[in-house]
Amino acid sequence: MAELNTGDSGGGKGGKIRSKKNSGSVDLTAMVDLAFLLITFFMLTTTLSKPQSMNLAMPDKDPDLVEKNKTEVADDRTMTVLLGKDNQLMWYFGQLQAPFVAPTKEVYGKDGIRKVLLQYIKSVPARYGNDPKKGLIVIIKATSEANYKNIVDILDEMAITKVQTYAIVDISQPELDLLSTQGLN
């Protein structure tokens, strides 16, 4: 009884020759062929998503501005990360001549530098009574042995650990010497 009333109002009862009721199957082979052809085409010619991007702001190099905006960096908030060769890095806390934490070798990733960063991002503001303006400062210095991936990796760690203040700066000779003695340069 579940039949759709197709509009003829009962008049032609019995008079119509119904076509044999089949399941209404259309040959879909060609349609499927076409659909898969298009899928293949789209898969091969497109990239799945727009590329991601990462913001990078470099410190200004204009000598006048550099003089004017000289940032005083407290050495007990400053961590320096030195990027060496073979995906290795070294970090120290404070100044190189008199570091609070001596230069230590570390690797990239969650078991390496991220643990250190997470530890300091908590401990540094705590020392200043959780003043949000006095957080951890990270200075990134790359040697000529480091590659672009290393730079992106360390910037990524900054984003993950939410370090607010960081900068990429040129490396100094004593630091290069230090890395050489450790086999990282």
Next chain:
Amino acid sequence: MAKAKRKSGKTSIDMTAMCDVAFLLLSFFVMTSTAKLPEPHPVDTPSSTVQQKLPEANLAMVTIGDEKVYFTISDRDLRGPVLDKVAEKYNITFTNEEREAFKLMDGFGVDIKQLPALLKLKGSDRNKEGVQGGIPYTEDNNQLSEWLLASRFAAREKGEELKIAIKGDALETYPMMKKVIDMMQEQKINKFFLVTGLRGEDF
């Protein structure tokens, strides 16, 4: 003898479900994808966790791979004025056809003197390996810097600020990246977009 012969005839399989799946996938791909632009020098970008889309408009992209530099201007209406400015600087005249061809070309990386020859090539031949050897960026012949400057001027005339993206190969050395970044900083560009792929935090 008693083997029952199958009725030979059309074996029809119900294709409905297959058709449904195929079209579902098709619509998924159509909606989520953007066309892949042909590049003169494909690079493997490093990945990051930052989920920020690369802006599409008013973007100039510097692609760095194998110590070679390529330049892409995203907006077609920007490309004409940029070419004019650079051509004027280097005293090269481009015909109208060449200018139109340049507008349709996405990325390029040749010396400006070879640009007319490159524009004469078919689009499919331009991106063959070895055709484009990179834009010169040495101190005494810094064409990359000129392209950048011209693009920024052209964008400024449109009332927009040009955004600069750097697309570097993951294994490109830091000095090479630094050279390009330093060159941009000389023009007082201090903000860049680094083009990266996407990854999770677990690495």
